[in-house]
Structures are given as structure tokens and as C-alpha cells.
Amino acid sequence: MSESIAPAGPNRLTPWLASFAAFVVPFGFVLAPMALFLVYSFFSVDHGSIVFSPTLSNYIRFFTDPVFLPIFWRTCLLCFTVALLCVLFAFPVAYFLTTLRGRSRYMLLVLLLVPLLMSYVIKIYAVRSILGGNGMLNRALLATGLIDKPSMLFVFNLNAVLLTLTVLLIPFAVLPIFLSLERIPKALRHASADLGATNAQTFWRVTVPLSLPGTLSAMSFVFVLAIGDFLTPQMVGGQSGFTFGRIIYSQFGTAFNWPFGAALSVILAAVVILAIRLGGRVESSRGRIQ
Amino acid sequence: MTEAGILLKLRSVSKNYGATAILHEIDLDVHDGEFITILGPSGSGKTTILRLIGGFTQPSGGQILLDGGDIAAMPINRRPFNTVFQDYALFPHLTVEANVGYGLAVRGTPRAETAKRVADALELVQLGPLGKRFPAQLSGGQRQRVALARAIICRPRLILLDEPLAALDVELRRHMQTFLKSIQTEIRTTFLFVTHDQEEAIAMADRICVMSAGRIEQIGSPHEVYYRPGTEFVAKFFGENNLVPGTLGPVDGATRAIDTAIGRLVCAVDGQPQIAALPAGGPALAVFRPEAVGIGNGAGEGNRIAARIEQVAFGGASTMVNAAALDQPQQVLKARLQSRPDGTALSQGETVAFTVPTSACRLVPA
Numbered sequence: 001m002s003e004s005i006a007p008a009g010p011n012r013l014t015p016w017l018a019s020f021a022a023f024v025v026p027f028g029f030v031l032a033p034m035a036l037f038l039v040y041s042f043f044s045v046d047h048g049s050i051v052f053s054p055t056l057s058n059y060i061r062f063f064t065d066p067v068f069l070p071i072f073w074r075t076c077l078l079c080f081t082v083a084l085l086c087v088l089f090a091f092p093v094a095y096f097l098t099t100l101r102g103r104s105r106y107m108l109l110v111l112l113l114v115p116l117l118m119s120y121v122i123k124i125y126a127v128r129s130i131l132g133g134n135g136m137l138n139r140a141l142l143a144t145g146l147i148d149k150p151s152m153l154f155v156f157n158l159n160a161v162l163l164t165l166t167v168l169l170i171p172f173a174v175l176p177i178f179l180s181l182e183r184i185p186k187a188l189r190h191a192s193a194d195l196g197a198t199n200a201q202t203f204w205r206v207t208v209p210l211s212l213p214g215t216l217s218a219m220s221f222v223f224v225l226a227i228g229d230f231l232t233p234q235m236v237g238g239q240s241g242f243t244f245g246r247i248i249y250s251q252f253g254t255a256f257n258w259p260f261g262a263a264l265s266v267i268l269a270a271v272v273i274l275a276i277r278l279g280g281r282v283e284s285s286r287g288r289i290q
Numbered sequence: 291m292t293e294a295g296i297l298l299k300l301r302s303v304s305k306n307y308g309a310t311a312i313l314h315e316i317d318l319d320v321h322d323g324e325f326i327t328i329l330g331p332s333g334s335g336k337t338t339i340l341r342l343i344g345g346f347t348q349p350s351g352g353q354i355l356l357d358g359g360d361i362a363a364m365p366i367n368r369r370p371f372n373t374v375f376q377d378y379a380l381f382p383h384l385t386v387e388a389n390v391g392y393g394l395a396v397r398g399t400p401r402a403e404t405a406k407r408v409a410d411a412l413e414l415v416q417l418g419p420l421g422k423r424f425p426a427q428l429s430g431g432q433r434q435r436v437a438l439a440r441a442i443i444c445r446p447r448l449i450l451l452d453e454p455l456a457a458l459d460v461e462l463r464r465h466m467q468t469f470l471k472s473i474q475t476e477i478r479t480t481f482l483f484v485t486h487d488q489e490e491a492i493a494m495a496d497r498i499c500v501m502s503a504g505r506i507e508q509i510g511s512p513h514e515v516y517y518r519p520g521t522e523f524v525a526k527f528f529g530e531n532n533l534v535p536g537t538l539g540p541v542d543g544a545t546r547a548i549d550t551a552i553g554r555l556v557c558a559v560d561g562q563p564q565i566a567a568l569p570a571g572g573p574a575l576a577v578f579r580p581e582a583v584g585i586g587n588g589a590g591e592g593n594r595i596a597a598r599i600e601q602v603a604f605g606g607a608s609t610m611v612n613a614a615a616l617d618q619p620q621q622v623l624k625a626r627l628q629s630r631p632d633g634t635a636l637s638q639g640e641t642v643a644f645t646v647p648t649s650a651c652r653l654v655p656a
Contacts, residue, residue, distance in 0.1 A: 187379035190346055193366040194373045195393035196444060205396070209383045 034269065041263035048256060058263035068247065068264075075244035076271065078158060079226040082165045083173075083219040089166070090173035090218060095207075097174075098181045109178065116171055124235050127164045131155060131236065156238025164236045165226045172225060173218040180214020181207070220279025224272050244268060297322045297447060297480055298343065303352035305338050312338050313504045315352065320448065320482060321497075325474050327483045329491040329527075330501030336484045339501075340450050343482065345369050356447075372441035373450040377457065378433045380425040386412070386436050387421040393444040411439040414473065431462050438470070442477060451483045455490065467493050488528050492516065500524050517579065518562060522654050525577045530610075532583070532624055534576040535656060541566050545648055548576050551618035555593045557651040565653050573656035582650035583625035585611065585642050592647040597623050599640045604629060611636060613644065 042054045130136045138150040192202040230245030251261030298320040305313040313335045328336040341347045345366040391408040415435035455463045492512040500507040508520035519525035536550030544560040555576045559566045597613035609629045615621040
């Protein structure tokens with residue numbers, strides 16, 4: 001039966017090629033390098049050259065050395081805070097977008113996403129010039145008289161990393177939240193009002209719970225992007241803004257210890273996968289929109 | 291201002307979207323405790339009426355009066371009405387119990403009382419054991435019952451039902467019709483039911499408001515709209531019917547004659563003063579149901595029309611006979627006869643007399 005439907009000749013190969021590309025490309029370019037990292041993480045380095053014999057020394061070093069674990073936890077906390085802040089800022093924006101009608105809604109959405117088209121480094125520089133000791137923020141605070149000398153609270157430290165990451169990653173949080181809000185049928189809000197709920201009650205009892213899948217995937221999205229970032233802490237973090245990403249970067253760069261860098265990357269990947277799973281888990285268990 | 295027995299009054303209510311008029315000056319009274327059905331084809335404005343009463347949209351003109359007071363400025367959540375939505379609009383993140391108890395929860399009803407009333411409402415709609423489920427785990431009919439329980443629990447003055455049975459299959463729909471009607475009788479709450487299904491309207495309603503193109507065609511009991519249509523639209527809307535155009539004669543007591551191409555027909559006009567008041571000599575249509583038609587040469591009361599049988603279609607309980615009038619072959623006449631086990635003696639091409647009792651023949655303005 002399918003014979004008569006399937007196109008004859010070379011066209012028959014097309015589905016095979018498509019599946020081949022669909023499976024081989026991610027395998028070849030994503031899974032294979034990751035597997036390579038996993039393998040390398042069990043090697044070691046001796047006098048600048050890699051020793052290809054399996055050892056757990058890299059992992060033992062990570063868990064026993066007093067330097068790495070605190071930075072690891074601090075980075076996780078930092079990125080969690082970034083994710084939380086991004087969602088808190090993005091939610092009102094996304095909610096406002098859903099209240100708009102027609103063209104203005106998508107115009108504004110596109111405007112929000114324009115920063116994604118800009119070079120990441122340029123954006124970091126832009127934020128850096130705002131946050132610096134003589135930056136716009138400090139000058140504005142001085143001008144309003146809130147402080148009488150430039151504040152160092154957000155200059156080349158972890159706070160600067162936090163603020164920069166938050167500013168840069170907000171667009172990534174807006175989109176999933178907007179989509180989940182947009183997916184809530186209007187009839188549900190009508191039903192809520194019809195049953196006597198005030199607008200605030202409808203918001204907290206219907207809109208927020210139903211947007212939770214999108215909000216949480218936005219959070220895991222931002223968390224994953226933030227934790228993998230080494231450029232931002234490098235450029236605005238200074239001496240104290242040391243993060244896990246910077247350590248990994250240094251292992252591949254200055255320290256030239258690829259196996260240890262690979263082990264740290266594997267640990268980071270595990271955290272990332274966990275974060276994505278957590279975000280997706282809520283989506284599947286709570287996203288019961290008919 | 292308040293009239294006894296009238297819950298809600300619509301006075302000259304109109305609704306426009308831009309230049310398009312959806313409703314033209316609607317006047318409608320909803321009586322306390324009745325089951326009123328708004329019936330009309332899609333685009334007739336029936337759902338708009340429901341949305342106006344529910345507060346989901348504002349009228350462009352006219353007044354909606356509850357106990358004599360205009361409720362135009364009353365927000366949705368303050369109106370003592372609850373709605374059963376077309377696609378139920380159950381909250382997907384809440385259990386059946388939480389869905390049903392929603393209206394009480396937002397009013398700050400004590401937990402114990404809420405639990406009791408939720409249990410009672412679920413019992414009423416025969417969903418007792420399903421309280422812990424989520425809407426996605428229910429069948430269409432069950433969701434329908436949850437939506438009904440959710441609307442009933444707040445003890446509204448009026449329950450608005452927006453084509454709630456449209457998504458169900460035929461058998462389940464029949465069952466739910468009976469069920470809805472029995473619930474309505476039990477709780478004695480006013481139901482305003484919107485549907486496009488004539489049978490559904492006839493099966494459930496105390497009164498039917500037939501709508502077409504944003505206007506009310508007729509309001510009356512199912513029996514009235516079926517046997518005494520007020521307009522040509524209504525006469526054509528409920529199943530098959532015979533319509534014969536002609537010129538009105540004078541009124542003679544409770545009857546009035548109409549001169550048609552197939553002869554003079556005498557129709558009843560009792561209870562229809564607006565028909566009796568139509569000017570003589572004006573155009574009108576004689577209307578009579580196929581099931582009111584008798585076939586035979588015996589002496590029958592009322593109108594006799596000679597016709598040639600064109601088709602005899604056996605349809606189970608009844609047999610449909612299509613015939614052409616002898617005086618005017620373009621005029622199709624239909625008769626619905628009770629089927630008999632030994633079949634009908636009628637055959638195609640045969641000339642017979644259609645008899646229509648005067649009481650079964652009615653007039654509508656053309």
C-alpha cells in the first residue's frame with residue numbers, strides 16, 4: 001500500500017538522508033565532543049604533556065582542593081540569583097506584551113529581541129561603561145546626591161557580574177514567559193471573573209500558576225546560559241568576581257591542564273543537564289492546558 | 291419598577307462591531323425560574339446576547355435590567371450569574387474539587403463549608419468519586435458536569451449556558467439534555483441556554499427565543515414556535531414544512547382565508563392577533579406541518595388539495611410523501627404519514643387528495 005504512495009527513484013532516499021542528517025549532525029558535533037571531554041577528564045598531565053592512562057585524580061582534586069568547591073557553589077548561587085532576577089524583571093514585561101493587541105505586540109517583542117542580534121562582547125563593554133567607578137550609574141547616583149563619592153559596590157566584583165548577566169539575559173527570559181502567558185486561553189480568565197474573582201485573584205490563581213511552566217523553563221534557560229558564561233566575569237568581575245567558567249577557561253588557556261578542565265566541564269555539564277531537567281519536569285507535570 | 295416574576299429585562303439592546311450591527315434593538319424578558327433557550331443559526335447574535343448578560347462585552351445601546359436596575363456598569367465578577375462555557379473553560383491546573391470550589395474560594399468561604407458544598411455539587415452532577423482528578427483526566431461529558439457544578443455552586447440567580455453540548459456526540463448529548471433539564475427542575479434556577487440545535491431547544495426549553503440576523507423572530511413555548519410560527523424564518527427553521535404563498539382574505543372569527551395558486555385555504559388565526567391584523571389583499575404564506583396532512587378521499591375536515599404523488603420515502607416510524615399540486619405543479623407538498631407494517635398503498639404518479647385541518651393550517655407574513 002505504501003509502495004503506491006512513496007515516490008519512486010532517488011526521491012526515496014530523501015527521508016533516509018533527512019534522518020541521517022537529523023541523527024548524525026547532533027551526534028557528530030555535539031555528543032561526540034562531549035564524549036571526548038568525558039574521556040579526557042580521566043587522563044592527567046605530567047610536565048605539560050597529557051598522560052593517557054585512566055585516573056580519577058581530576059575529580060578527587062575538585063572535591064578535595066579547598067579552592068574549587070566554594071567557587072562552584074558561589075557560581076551556582078550567582079547564576080540562580082541571575083535567573084531569579086531575570087524572571088522577576090521579564091514577567092511584567094511579558095505580561096504587558098500579552099495585554100497589547102495586534103501589531104504593537106509583535107513590534108515590541110521584536111524590539112526586545114534586538115539586543116540578541118548584537119555582539120555579546122559589545123554588550124558587555126556597554127554595561128561595563130555603565131557600571132564602572134566613573135560610569136553612568138555612579139555619576140547618576142552622585143548627581144542625585146544619594147552618595148557623595150563613587151560607590152565601589154558594583155565595580156569589578158561579583159555584583160558587577162550579577163548585574164551584567166541579568167541585564168544581558170533578560171530577553172531570553174521574556175520569550176518563554178510571553179509564550180506561556182499567550183497560551184492561556186482567554187476563556188479561563190473570563191471563567192475566573194465569572195465565578196466572582198477580582199482581577200488580582202485571577203492573576204494569582206489562574207495566570208501565574210498556568211504560566212509556571214514557561215517561567216521555570218525561562219529560569220533554567222537563563223541559569224544554563226549564565227553558568228556557562230566565562231566572558232562576562234572575565235570582563236566585569238575583576239579579581240573577586242571569580243566564577244567556575246573562568247576556572248575552566250584558565251585550565252584550557254593559562255594552566256594548560258586539559259584533563260582537569262575537561263573534568264570541570266563534565267561537572268558543569270551535569271549541573272546544566274540537571275537544571276534543564278528540573279525546568280522540563282515542571283512543564284510536563286503541570287502543563288495540563290487542554 | 292420590578293415586575294413580579296421577571297428576573298432580567300433586555301430593552302432595545304444593540305451591539306455593533308465597528309460598522310457591523312450584530313444585534314438590532316433586542317427586547318427580551320427572562321422569567322424567574324424558567325429554562326429559556328436562545329436558538330438561532332451561527333451569526334444570529336445568540337451568543338452575543340449571552341456575553342452581554344454575562345458582562346464579557348458591553349452593549350452599544352439599550353439597557354439590561356436586573357430587578358429593574360441597569361447592570362451595564364456592573365463588572366463580571368459582581369454579577370449574580372454564572373456561565374457554563376462552550377469549551378467548559380475548566381482550570382487545567384486545578385483538581386475537579388478545586389475547580390468546583392473556585393467560586394467559593396475567591397469569596398473567602400470557610401473551608402469546611404466549601405468542602406461540604408463542593409461535595410454536594412459533585413453529588414448533584416453525579417461526579418462524587420472524581421473530585422481528586424484533573425480536567426485532562428476526564429471525558430467530555432464529565433468535564434461538562436464539572437463546568438455545571440462549578441456554575442451551580444455559587445447559587446447564581448441565572449445560569450448562562452453557551453452551547454455546552456455542542457462538543458458531545460449525539461447519544462451523550464441526548465443524555466445530557468435530559469440531565470440538564472432535571473438539574474434545572476431540581477435546583478429551580480433560571481437557565482439561559484444558547485444553541486443552534488432545534489431539537490435540543492424543543493427538548494429542553496420552557497420558552498424558545500428564535501433569532502436570525504441579530505433580530506428576535508419569535509419568542510414562545512416549543513409548541514408555539516413549532517406549530518404557530520410567527521415568521522417565515524421560524525416556519526422554515528424547525529424541520530420540514532409546507533409553505534404556500536398567496537393573498538390574504540378577510541378574517542372570519544378564528545379563521546382567515548388565503549387565496550393561493552392551489553386554491554383557497556382556510557387557516558386558523560386564534561392566539562395570533564398580529565396575523566389577524568394583517569391587511570386583507572396583502573401577501574402571506576399558508577403554513578402546515580407534513581404530519582398534519584392526511585391523504586385519502588374520505589370526507590375530511592378543512593382544506594382539500596388535489597396532488598400527484600412524486601415520491602414515497604420510507605423513513606422508519608414515518609413515511610414521507612412528496613407530491614406536486616395539480617393546479618400548480620411547482621408547488622411541492624409534503625405529508626408525513628405513520629408507517630404501517632403492511633406498507634403504504636400509495637404509489638408514484640397517483641392522484642390523491644391532501645387534507646389539511648383548518649386548525650393545523652397557519653399564516654405567516656410573506
